[in-house]
Each structure stands twice: as C-alpha cells, then as structure tokens.
Amino acid sequence: MAERILLVEDETGLLVTLEDRLQSAGYDVDMVADGREGLDCALKTDLDLIVLDIMLPSMDGIEVCRELRSKGISTPVLMLTAKSQLEDKLDAFEEGADDYLTKPFDVPELLARVKALLRRRNDPIAGQPILEFGRNCLDTHLTEVRRDGVRLPLSVKEFNLLHYFLMHPGETLSRAVLLRDVWRYPEPHPTRTVDVHIGWLRQKIEDNPKKPRWIRTVHGRGYRFVPEQ
Ligand code: CA
Numbered sequence: 001m002a003e004r005i006l007l008v009e010d011e012t013g014l015l016v017t018l019e020d021r022l023q024s025a026g027y028d029v030d031m032v033a034d035g036r037e038g039l040d041c042a043l044k045t046d047l048d049l050i051v052l053d054i055m056l057p058s059m060d061g062i063e064v065c066r067e068l069r070s071k072g073i074s075t076p077v078l079m080l081t082a083k084s085q086l087e088d089k090l091d092a093f094e095e096g097a098d099d100y101l102t103k104p105f106d107v108p109e110l111l112a113r114v115k116a117l118l119r120r121r122n123d124p125i126a127g128q129p130i131l132e133f134g135r136n137c138l139d140t141h142l143t144e145v146r147r148d149g150v151r152l153p154l155s156v157k158e159f160n161l162l163h164y165f166l167m168h169p170g171e172t173l174s175r176a177v178l179l180r181d182v183w184r185y186p187e188p189h190p191t192r193t194v195d196v197h198i199g200w201l202r203q204k205i206e207d208n209p210k211k212p213r214w215i216r217t218v219h220g221r222g223y224r225f226v227p228e229q
Pocket of ligand 1: 010011055056
C-alpha cells in the first residue's frame with residue numbers, strides 16, 4: 001500500500017506542485033490549506049508523514065505540531081518555513097518536528113527528506129534488534145519502544161535520541177554532541193531542544209521522571225545513560 005502524506009500549506013502554487021510531485025513519486029497525498037484543518041485531518045487519518053508549513057491561517061504549524069505530540073501522535077513531521085531564521089527551526093524542533101526545510105527549496109530536496117524520514121520510520125536500525133533496560137525495551141525492527149509491553153508514543157526524534165543513548169552506555173554526552181549526531185546540526189547553537197526532548201523521554205521511560213534512573217543529568221556537561229549493572 002502506498003504511504004500516505006498530509007500536506008498542510010496555504011500557498012496554492014506550492015501545494016499543487018508538491019501534490020503532483022509526491023503523487024508521481026508514488027505516495028497518496030491529502031492536502032489542506034489551514035492549520036486547524038491540518039490538525040483535524042492528522043488526528044483522524046492514519047498518516048505516514050506530515051509536511052507542515054509554519055505560517056498558516058487559523059493555527060500555525062508549530063502549534064499544530066505541539067498539539068499532535070501532546071495527543072501522543074508520533075507521525076514524522078517535516079516543517080516548512082518561509083523564514084531562514086534559526087529561531088523558527090529551533091521552535092519547530094522543540095515542538096517535536098523531525099526535520100525542516102527553508103523556503104524556497106528544490107522539490108528534489110523535499111522528496112529526499114520525505115524518503116529519509118519514511119525510511120527511518122520503517123527500516124530496522126543496524127545493530128542489536130532489541131535493547132532492554134528495566135521495564136522498557138527499544139525494538140529496532142519495529143522502530144518502537146515498549147514499556148511493560150505497551151508501545152510508547154515516541155516521535156522519530158525521541159526514538160533516535162534514546163537509541164543514541166543506548167548505543168553509548170555510560171558515556172557523558174554533551175548537548176553539542178547530541179545536536180550534531182542526533183539532530184545533525186552543523187554548528188553548535190544555544191538551544192533547549194536537547195533538554196526538552198530528554199524531559200519528554202523521561203516522562204515516558206522513567207519510573208520517576210524527577211529522579212531519573214536511566215538518563216542522568218551530568219551537571220555542566222550533558223547527559224549519561226546509566227545501564228543496568
Ligand atoms: Ca504559509
């Protein structure tokens with residue numbers, strides 16, 4: 001079955017172009033031109049990916065993303081931003097976007113990002129298939145994390161971050177290293193993105209998120225995953 005993508009974009013020209021190109025690439029495409037409608041559609045429809053503009057009527061893309069994540073919807077989100085300001089992108093990541101593109105962009109670039117996000121969602125990650133820690137287990141085949149056998153609603157970014165920690169047990173990982181390797185930021189930037197995502201992960205995988213057992217804060221240096229003895 002074709003993968004299903006929702007496009008939320010209010011520039012008609014761009015919307016039509018993207019619809020055309022994504023359909024030609026073999027995807028099923030839903031389209032809306034309004035933030036609130038986009039949110040409704042994403043809540044009602046089983047989607048594989050959302051391409052979400054930031055500047056939208058009725059509700060901006062960052063709010064839409066925040067609402068989706070707060071409702072446990074972990075569908076990958078590719079944000080589009082008209083502004084080239086870094087601030088926008090950082091906001092987008094803090095609200096749970098998985099990737100972003102700055103307008104104007106080339107359509108092949110968008111197609112490549114879409115493909116990469118879908119691949120990361122669908123394909124097993126190399127290495128050990130199942131990593132268990134306490135009541136949790138990260139399953140690289142299904143790209144999911146279960147707690148007491150129940151699937152947790154993790155975004156692609158949260159999954160990748162947790163997987164990175166599990167691949168580096170006992171190492172102190174700085175925010176700069178995590179931004180470089182998990183977010184693929186080319187340059188170090190002051191941002192709360194890492195802390196925000198770690199906060200979310202702790203809510204999901206820790207017995208007591210205020211006194212984390214697994215992902216510990218190393219003051220002034222970063223974070224460390226402490227494996228079972
Ligand atoms: Ca727009």
